[in-house]
Amino acid sequence: MKKKLLTLALVMVLGVGLLGCSSPAADSKKEENASKTETQSQQQVAEFIITLEGIDGKTELTQADLAALPLVEKTIKMTKKDGSETGGVFKGYALKDVAEQLGVTGFTSITMEASDGYSKPYDKATVEAEDSLLTVSLDGEELLSVVAGSLGSSAWVQNISKMSVVK
Secondary structure (H helix, E strand, O other): OHHHHHHHHHHHHHHHHHHHHOHHHHHHHHHHHHHHHHHHHHHOOOOOEEEEEOOOOOOEEEHHHHOOOOOEEEEEEEEOOOOOEEEEEEEEEEHHHHHHHOOOOOOOEEEEEEOOOOEEEEEHHHHHOOOEEEEEEEOOEEEEEEEEOOOOHHHOEEOEEEEEEEO
């Protein structure tokens, strides 16, 4: 009886040891899958069309135009006038990269306009700031907007539909 229990315990120890040895390969596969997921998430950006004005030869901006740009993720929070907080984890494209991709360099401002007509001009310094994004999601939910952490939340334009470049 003792011999059978000892044999069973030895088999269990060896089994656990073998499973433990295969862990690095599993971790490697997890890293590979995470890498594939990141690439897929960049390809799975929701479709959008933004009308462009003041840009030579281009009248629309789509997600395909930005496919070569890296998706960035930033946590941006802003305290509103009433003391409440807005913002969260935004995923999108650096606004300076978007402007560069469009060939927009010599400008004084870009006016961002929402589908409801709300608009806000972004000066060159704001467009080039690290915390200025053309977002595609907020906390995992689709949101096409422009945010600038350096400005108040009134400068955040949700459901952006138009960008007008002022030279």
